[in-house]
Amino acid sequence: DIQMTQSPSSLSASVGDTVTITCRANQSIDRYLNWYQQKPGTAPKLLIYAASSLQSAVPARFLGSGSGTDFTLTIRSLQPDDFATYFCQVSYNPPWTFGQGTKVEVK
Amino acid sequence: QVQLQESGPGLVKPSQTLSLTCTVSGASINSGPYSWSWIRQPAGKELEWIGRIRTDGTNYNPSLKSRVTISVDSSKNQFSLKLNSVTTADTAVYYCARVNFPSSHFDFWGQGTLVTVSS
Numbered sequence: 001d002i003q004m005t006q007s008p009s010s011l012s013a014s015v016g017d018t019v020t021i022t023c024r025a026n027q028s029i030d031r032y033l034n035w036y037q038q039k040p041g042t043a044p045k046l047l048i049y050a051a052s053s054l055q056s057a058v059p060a061r062f063l064g065s066g067s068g069t070d071f072t073l074t075i076r077s078l079q080p081d082d083f084a085t086y087f088c089q090v091s092y093n094p095p096w097t098f099g100q101g102t103k104v105e106v107k
Numbered sequence: 108q109v110q111l112q113e114s115g116p117g118l119v120k121p122s123q124t125l126s127l128t129c130t131v132s133g134a135s136i137n138s139g140p141y142s143w144s145w146i147r148q149p150a151g152k153e154l155e156w157i158g159r160i161r162t163d164g165t166n167y168n169p170s171l172k173s174r175v176t177i178s179v180d181s182s183k184n185q186f187s188l189k190l191n192s193v194t195t196a197d198t199a200v201y202y203c204a205r206v207n208f209p210s211s212h213f214d215f216w217g218q219g220t221l222v223t224v225s226s
Contacts, residue, residue: 001169031210032210032211034210034212034213036213042218042219043202043216043217043218043219044154044202044213044216045216046212046213046214049207049210049212049214050210050212053210055214087153087154089154089212089213091210091211091212094156094159094166094167094168095156095166095167095168095169095170096156096211097156098153098154098155098156099153100153101153
């Protein structure tokens with residue numbers, strides 16, 4: 001199975017900041033990497049698919065990049081609605097796995 | 108707009124079978140190229156993919172494969188999850204989701220349903 005290491009597990013930031021979250025796979029997954037946002041008590045929401053494609057209706061301040069084993073989610077000009085937990089997900093071949101999550105908190 | 112809704116018992120006794128159904132609206136469950144998945148999340152923990160069903164078969168997480176069955180009822184536009192021999196470790200919020208092609212991302216999710224395993 002492909003293992004994902006997501007970092008950091010949490011970070012503190014202020015409105016207007018740029019934050020970066022990374023996921024690293026233990027083998028090449030081409031661009032089969034997706035990013036989700038989850039708020040307490042709600043289902044995850046798809047932000048980015050295929051490493052860098054922005055899901056419909058997701059603000060352009062969310063940017064995905066990377067290929068192979070190293071991937072990054074960047075949130076530019078953090079907004080109050082962006083304080084949440086973010087997960088990466090490998091979709092190369094089943095079994096699909098998720099990262100451990102990064103909680104973005106208010107500084 | 109595609110919508111998914113989980114339903115089923117919120118409490119299951121240890122050693123029994125957990126059974127959930129996901130009702131899909133706004134899309135036909137038989138329409139390709141999508142597939143349909145179950146995912147779970149224990150409280151405060153990461154998401155765990157359980158399995159998926161598509162027109163040509165199923166895939167399961169090896170960690171659960173011996174206990175899991177996912178099936179489709181096309182006449183009701185539903186798909187279902189059965190997890191046998193449950194223990195307290197199976198307590199989690201269970202989500203159903205649509206899997207999009209070709210990058211196999213989960214683009215639509217149900218709201219989730221909490222299943223507690225307890226005697």
